[in-house]
Each structure stands twice: as C-alpha cells, then as structure tokens.
Amino acid sequence: xxxxxxxxxxxxLSDLLVLDFSTLLPGPMATLVMAxxxxxxxxxxxxxTGDDMRGYEPAIEGASVNxxxxxxGKSSIEIDLKAPGSLARLRPLLEKADVLVEQFRxxxxxxxxxxxxxxxxxxxxxxxxxxxxxxxxxxxxxxxxHDINYMAETGVLGLSVGADGAPVLPPVLAxxxxxxxxxxxxxxxxxxxxxxxSGKGCWIDISMGENLFPFxxxxxxxxxxxxxxxxxxxxxVTGGTPRYQIYRTRDNKFIAAAPLEDKFWKNFTTxxxxxxxxxxxxxxxxxxxxxxxxxxxxxxxxxxxxxxxGKDVCCSCVMELSDAVQDPHWAARKTFSRLVTRxxxxxxxxxxxxxPELRDPAAATSAPHxxxxxxxxxD
Numbered sequence: 001x002x003x004x005x006x007x008x009x010x011x012x013l014s015d016l017l018v019l020d021f022s023t024l025l026p027g028p029m030a031t032l033v034m035a036x037x038x039x040x041x042x043x044x045x046x047x048x049t050g051d052d053m054r055g056y057e058p059a060i061e062g063a064s065v066n067x068x069x070x071x072x073g074k075s076s077i078e079i080d081l082k083a084p085g086s087l088a089r090l091r092p093l094l095e096k097a098d099v100l101v102e103q104f105r106x107x108x109x110x111x112x113x114x115x116x117x118x119x120x121x122x123x124x125x126x127x128x129x130x131x132x133x134x135x136x137x138x139x140x141x142x143x144x145x146h147d148i149n150y151m152a153e154t155g156v157l158g159l160s161v162g163a164d165g166a167p168v169l170p171p172v173l174a175x176x177x178x179x180x181x182x183x184x185x186x187x188x189x190x191x192x193x194x195x196x197x198s199g200k201g202c203w204i205d206i207s208m209g210e211n212l213f214p215f216x217x218x219x220x221x222x223x224x225x226x227x228x229x230x231x232x233x234x235x236x237v238t239g240g241t242p243r244y245q246i247y248r249t250r251d252n253k254f255i256a257a258a259p260l261e262d263k264f265w266k267n268f269t270t271x272x273x274x275x276x277x278x279x280x281x282x283x284x285x286x287x288x289x290x291x292x293x294x295x296x297x298x299x300x301x302x303x304x305x306x307x308x309x310g311k312d313v314c315c316s317c318v319m320e321l322s323d324a325v326q327d328p329h330w331a332a333r334k335t336f337s338r339l340v341t342r343x344x345x346x347x348x349x350x351x352x353x354x355x356p357e358l359r360d361p362a363a364a365t366s367a368p369h370x371x372x373x374x375x376x377x378x379d
Contacts, residue, residue: 011038011360016192017096019044020074021114022103023051025173026131026180026208028070031101033185035073036352036359042093042376043071043368047080050370061343068367069350072340073360078371081112089377094119099127099188105144106136116203125201127191131180135207150175150209156216161232179211182353236260242281242289246318253301254318257292268313272296339364 016039020031028043028051035041045051053067060068079086094100100119102109109115109130116128133150134140140153151157151174157167187204195201213220218237219230234240243265247255259268269279272295274288281288296304301317308315319327325348330336336348341364352359 011036012358014038014040016040016098017093018042018099018101019093019097020101021109022101022131024053024103025070025176026184027101027103028053029177029181030129030131030184030188031074032070032072032350033181033353034099034188036354038360039099041074042373043074043076044081044090045076045078045370047078047083050076050078054370060345060347063342063367065347068340068342068347071367072349073362073365074368075373075376076368076370077374077377079374079377081114087113090114091122092378093376094126095122097123097126098192099129101129101131101184101188103131106130106132106141120201120203123201125195125199127188127195127201127204129184129188129191129204129206131184131206131208133175133208135210136205140209145209147173147175147208150179150212154209154212154216155219155229156212159216159219159230159232159235159238161238165232167232174215175208175212178215179208180206183211242285242292245289245292247293247296249299249301249304250297251300251302255296255301255304256316256318257296258314260314264312264314267311268315271307271311271313337363341366 013034014037016034018031018034018039018041020027020041021044022028022031023046031039031041031043043051049055051067051071053070054064056064056066058065079089081087094114102114110118116130119126119128130136132141133145134143145153148157148169151170152167156174157170160168160170162168184204184206187206191202191204219235222228222230222235230238231240232238237244239245241260243260244258247257249255257268259265265281266279272292274292274295278284278288278291299307304315305317325336335351338349338352339346340349346364349365
C-alpha cells in the first residue's frame with residue numbers, strides 16, 4: 001500500500017494533477033474515477049471540518065465509511081479559502097493543475113477569487129468543471145436541492161408510483177451519480193482530448209437535473225410523438241404490462257420478471273404454466289397479469305429460481321444487498337477484491353467503473369486524513 005503522494009506512474013491519467021474543491025458525492029465520485037485512472041487528485045478541504053462527508057455515519061477507526069470509500073487514493077489539503085493569503089498559498093497548485101472540479105452554488109467560487117476567469121488568468125489551459133443541481137444559468141440556478149428534488153422536477157419521480165399512486169422513493173442517488181459524477185467525468189475526458197488537439201482549456205457546466213432527462217428518453221419520445229406524457233405505472237417499463245412486473249411469491253419474497261421479447265415470453269409462460277388462453281397478453285393484459293401473480297404466489301422464491309434456471313426467461317429473484325454482493329458471479333469477476341484501508345481495518349473498495357487495464361493496480365488504498373498533505377501548499 002502507498003500514500004496518494006507516492007503514487008507510482010501508472011494509468012492513462014497518471015500525468016494529470018486534479019484539484020478537487022467538491023464535497024459529498026458527485027464531485028468526489030468523479031475524481032475517484034480519475035484517481036483510479038492514475039491522476040494525482042488533491043482535495044481542497046474546509047479548515048476544521050473538511051469535506052462534509054467526513055462526518056457521515058457509519059464510521060471505522062473514527063472515519064466515515066462513505067468518505068473513505070469515495071476519497072481513497074487522494075491527497076488532502078486543509079485551508080480556509082476566506083483567510084488572507086490563502087489564494088497565494090494555492091497559486092502554485094492552481095498554475096500547474098490540469099483539472100479543477102468544484103460543486104458550490106453558482107457564484108461562490110467567483111466570490112472566493114477562484115472562479116473560472118480567475119483561474120484561467122493563472123492557467124489558460126485549465127479544464128474547469130462546475131457541478132451543480134440546476135446548472136450555472138437559468139431561473140433555478142441558485143436554488144438548493146438534493147437528489148429527490150432533481151428527480152421530482154424533471155418528471156423522473158412521477159413515472160415511478162406504488163400501488164397507492166404515490167411516487168416511490170428511489171434508493172439510488174441517480175442525479176448525484178448518473179446526472180453529476182459520470183457526465184462530469186465524461187466531459188472532463190473529452191475536454192482533455194480537445195486540449196491535446198487545440199491546446200485550449202475550457203469551463204464545463206454540469207447540471208445534475210438536466211442530465212436526468214436522457215434516462216427517460218422513452219417517456220420524452222411518448223410526449224413528443226403523441227402529445228401526452230406517459231401514464232405513471234402504465235407504460236412498458238413502469239408496470240403497464242405483465243411482461244415487466246414484480247410478482248410476490250408464497251414466502252413473501254419477490255420475482256422481477258422481464259420477459260419482454262416474444263421468445264422470452266413464450267419460455268416464461270411455459271415455465272409458470274400459464275393457461276394458453278391467457279398467453280396472448282394483448283387481449284386482456286390485466287387478466288393475464290392477475291393470473292401470473294396467482295401462479296407465482298403459489299410457490300416460494302427458491303422454487304421459482306430453480307424452475308427458471310437455464311430457461312432464458314429474464315427473471316430474477318429480488319435479492320437483499322447482503323446476498324447480492326456474495327453472488328459467485330461477482331467473485332469470479334473480482335468485483336469486490338480491491339480494498340480500502342483505515343488504520344488496522346479494511347473493507348471492500350467501491351467497485352471501479354474502469355476496465356482493469358485502465359485503473360490503478362494497487363490491491364489496497366487509503367483515504368487521506370484532513371490536511372495530511374498540507375506540505376504541498378506554498379508557505
């Protein structure tokens with residue numbers, strides 16, 4: 001194991017210096033991917049408390065598990081950005097950085113003297129990435145929000161409803177990760193590629209809310225093609241067909257059934273023993289769905305798992321997370337084989353989205369203590 005500042009020169013981004021002013025999830029997730037690809041990522045943290053995520057529970061060895069997982073392999077500099085002389089101390093890093101990531105509300109970095117134009121005057125080639133909920137412009141630009149707010153105001157949440165018609169609270173932070181971290185990473189890489197060609201840096205404006213719209217492309221297609229929005233709970237992937245449903249088993253577990261294509265549907269109806277008169281689900285889909293629900297409810301989940309095995313039916317038992325991570329498939333792919341350390345404790349590192357040949361080969365890395373690498377600042 002090695003400290004972030006001792007990182008060997010490996011990985012496609014090993015020649016890059018990244019300054020990360022972000023906190024919590026979107027920015028740190030994006031820079032985690034960059035660190036995994038070999039970049040030298042330096043977290044610029046608030047004096048006294050650091051990244052807000054440091055205070056999140058649960059903790060190991062006195063450190064937040066969330067923070068440890070998202071910030072392994074990075075360096076940490078503790079600094080009060082409002083204090084006199086702070087910009088002068090940061091200047092050497094700002095002048096040589098390749099990428100800067102920030103996640104404040106629009107205008108905050110400008111007030112600190114660290115806005116894009118300020119940094120560009122020191123470093124014209126900088127790739128400057130701003131991640132915010134609503135983007136840097138527009139009527140909502142300065143509004144606060146969290147994941148559920150962005151999903152609510154882009155129509156995403158309204159497409160997923162429970163039996164009582166109320167939206168279901170998603171357990172996945174789609175806006176933060178899929179709308180923020182991953183688009184930031186993609187755009188930073190594209191900007192670096194363009195800089196290789198033109199020598200020019202740029203400012204990247206990432207809106208987490210805006211980037212949710214591609215995930216409901218089919219709903220937008222409905223809206224634009226037929227002039228009405230999709231019916232919550234009534235479309236193909238929101239429960240409007242017996243071919244894409246969650247069915248309860250006898251032992252109060254669940255089967256996620258998705259035999260959408262006819263070849264899978266035929267296999268599925270054969271395995272469950274659906275009466276022939278109900279197999280054409282275009283005639284009376286409600287009746288067909290009710291019949292399937294009754295059949296599935298007659299057997300335990302384990303029995304259905306055995307019945308579906310090897311039958312090409314696109315059906316899965318709904319697993320608890322604790323069981324899912326123990327699946328032999330992930331063990332064979334070594335998905336959770338890398339470790340993050342804290343003191344004398346270790347836990348599986350967050351799986352990387354990078355292909356093995358593109359990421360840091362270290363078996364174990366650690367997250368930095370607050371201010372652990374302050375020596376990198378100018379005196």
